[in-house]
Amino acid sequence: xxxxxxxxxxxxxxxxxxxxxxxxxxxxxxxxxxxxxxxxxxxxxxxxxxxxxxxxxxxxxxxxxxxxxxxxxxxxxxxxxxxxxxxxxxxxxxxxxxxxxxxxxxxxxxxxxxxxxxxxxxxxxxxxxxxxxxxxxxxxxxxxxxxxxxxxxxxxxxxxxxxxxxxxxxxxxxxxxxxxxxxxxxxxxxxxxxxxxxxxxxxxxxxxxxxxxxxxxxxxxxxxxxxxxxxxxxxxxxxxxxxxxxxxxxxxxxxxxxxxxxxxxxxxxxxxxxxxxxxxxxxxxxxxxxxxxxxxxxxxxxxxxxxxxxxxxxxxxxxxxxxxxxxxxxxxxxxxxxxxxxxxxxxxxxxxxxxxxxxxxxxxxxxxxxxxxxxxxxxxxxxxxxxxxxxxxxxxxxxxxxxxxxxxxxxxxxxxxxxxxxxxxxxxxxxxxxxxxxxxxxxxxxxxxxxxxxxxxxxxxxxxxxxxxxxxxxxxxxxx
Numbered sequence: 325x326x327x328x329x330x331x332x333x334x335x336x337x338x339x340x341x342x343x344x345x346x347x348x349x350x351x352x353x354x355x356x357x358x359x360x361x362x363x364x365x366x367x368x369x370x371x372x373x374x375x376x377x378x379x380x381x382x383x384x385x386x387x388x389x390x391x392x393x394x395x396x397x398x399x400x401x402x403x404x405x406x407x408x409x410x411x412x413x414x415x416x417x418x419x420x421x422x423x424x425x426x427x428x429x430x431x432x433x434x435x436x437x438x439x440x441x442x443x444x445x446x447x448x449x450x451x452x453x454x455x456x457x458x459x460x461x462x463x464x465x466x467x468x469x470x471x472x473x474x475x476x477x478x479x480x481x482x483x484x485x486x487x488x489x490x491x492x493x494x495x496x497x498x499x500x501x502x503x504x505x506x507x508x509x510x511x512x513x514x515x516x517x518x519x520x521x522x523x524x525x526x527x528x529x530x531x532x533x534x535x536x537x538x539x540x541x542x543x544x545x546x547x548x549x550x551x552x553x554x555x556x557x558x559x560x561x562x563x564x565x566x567x568x569x570x571x572x573x574x575x576x577x578x579x580x581x582x583x584x585x586x587x588x589x590x591x592x593x594x595x596x597x598x599x600x601x602x603x604x605x606x607x608x609x610x611x612x613x614x615x616x617x618x619x620x621x622x623x624x625x626x627x628x629x630x631x632x633x634x635x636x637x638x639x640x641x642x643x644x645x646x647x648x649x650x651x652x653x654x655x656x657x658x659x660x661x662x663x664x665x666x667x668x669x670x671x672x673x674x675x676x677x678x679x680x681x682x683x684x685x686x687x688x689x690x691x692x693x694x695x696x697x698x699x700x701x702x703x704x705x706x707x708x709x710x711x712x713x714x715x716x717x718x719x720x721x722x723x724x725x726x727x728x729x730x731x732x733x734x735x736x737x738x739x740x741x742x743x744x745x746x747x748x749x750x751x752x753x754x755x756x757x758x759x760x761x762x763x764x765x766x767x768x769x770x771x772x773x774x775x776x777x778x779x780x781x782x783x784x785x786x787x788x789x790x791x792x793x794x795x796x797x798x799x800x801x802x803x804x
Contacts, residue, residue: 327437329400329410331425333417333444336451336540337518338364346444350374353411357400359424360539363415364518376413389423389469397427404437415539417446421467421485447542448483450517455544457481468492468543473502478557482545487512493532496543500528504545505553511544512537562634565620569628582625589618590691601768684708696760698749706753718754722747776803 332349335341342365350356350369358366361378370376379396386392404410418425418441425441432439452459462480468487476482476499487493500510507527512534514522526534531543554560568577592614599607623634650656651667658664684707688700705711712718725747729740752759777799781787788796 327404327408329404329412329428329432329437329439330442331412331414331418331428331439332442333446334358334363334365334413334415335445336416336447336449337515337520339368340519341365341445341450341517343443343445346442349411349442350413355407356411356413357403358413359396359415359422362539364515364520364540366413393424393427396424397431400424400428401431401435401437414444415447417444417448418442420446420448421465447485447516447540451483451513451542451544454513454516454521454523455511457544462547468496471496471499473499476500476503478503478548478554480547482547484543484545486539487537487541487543488539489537490532493537493543497528497531500531500545503556504528504548508553509546511546513542513544514538515540516542562620565617565624566627569621569624577621580621580625582622585618585621585625589615592618597764601764693760695745695749695763698746699753699759702750702753712750712754715751715754718747718751722751773800773803776800 330349332346334346335343339347351374355377356374357377358379360380360383361367361370361376362380366376379392379399382392382395382399386395400410400412412428414422414425416422428439429441448459448465457463459481462477464475464477464480464482466475466482466484468484469492471484484496487496500508506529509525510528510531512522512524512526512531514520514537518540524534548554565577568574592611596608596611596615599611619637620634623632623637626632626636627634646653648667649664651658651664656667658667684704685701688697688704692700702711722744725740725744729737729744732740749759752762777796780799780802781791
């Protein structure tokens, strides 16, 4: 005899909402397993003398929902082996927000047990009716027990199901607050379509303290219509850039090319570095936005010209990050940051086209500052053993280059000064100091102290012409 599990849906509310064929199946069955006994139709049938085997106690055994669903599925498979045919009833429709049903369907073949879904009325029909919304406008159905903010599309109708209790409601509230204003109005719907239907509109911050929640509760979040509330939405930002570049847009944005934008990308990157150095988080957020603007403009130009779109940029980056981090996404090990860098460089060298470079130094960008370029050249050369092993020869080299600079004349001085700077960069690298950062720090220090001199002279109504170098040096020492 074929062993079988038949799954039926109880609908969203009382018996009046239940389809006739489901009611007849319940009436004729000697034993019915139910996910939960807390359902209006079950309560009515129990009052009529019908008995059920409920899985509510399994919920109390586990701290998370996944093991609950797995145990329910395993119990039903075991009962089907023993009894031959099992009838399992769930709220709503079996294929809507029923993880245990998905486990049953997925594992039925390996278990050798037939699993069939006999249907039922989904709570969604009653939800749309209660809320008076049309899902064709764009509607998301998400699980409150595992809600992630990146899944939420704020321009769509959003129905969050399985908001069983205040703990889940609190988690849902905190997740939504990352996407919506704290006082955004949401609707709590319980037992939609039944005699006990309850609809309450509350500000988002009151979601977990407004009503008594149960397994028939869902939360509805209306689509965002106010434009300013869409400013945090990435797709909206992309559309803003497309409009600036499109017909009727901004003449300046429309005429830009990859070449004309080059200088702005460099400028914005340096402003990010300045915000980091100033430890100004607000400025950093703004400057990172300006860098993102450059990325979006280049991507939009690529799309306008038919060469690539933003999704190509994202796909290339995602694929690269996964490929170059096998210690995270695969089975390669990396004990520390140095091993991560070694793995990264090894993968880069194997990537298409990289192994065909004429020189190991070809991978250093041409447009970066000279000090940083010297640092990277030396770092790459050191990887193949072209490096001093101790610091003393590095210091000797600096002294040698300084002497040669002092003895040089005319055009030779520039050449010797370059050699001296290159040697100083080598010393910085040996001590794991970023020479660009070191010089930037000195520049900031110089500016601060020089500003002090200016301010002190201004207080005394003096100019630089009015004081001697010795007096300026005294003020410099005061600034120190």
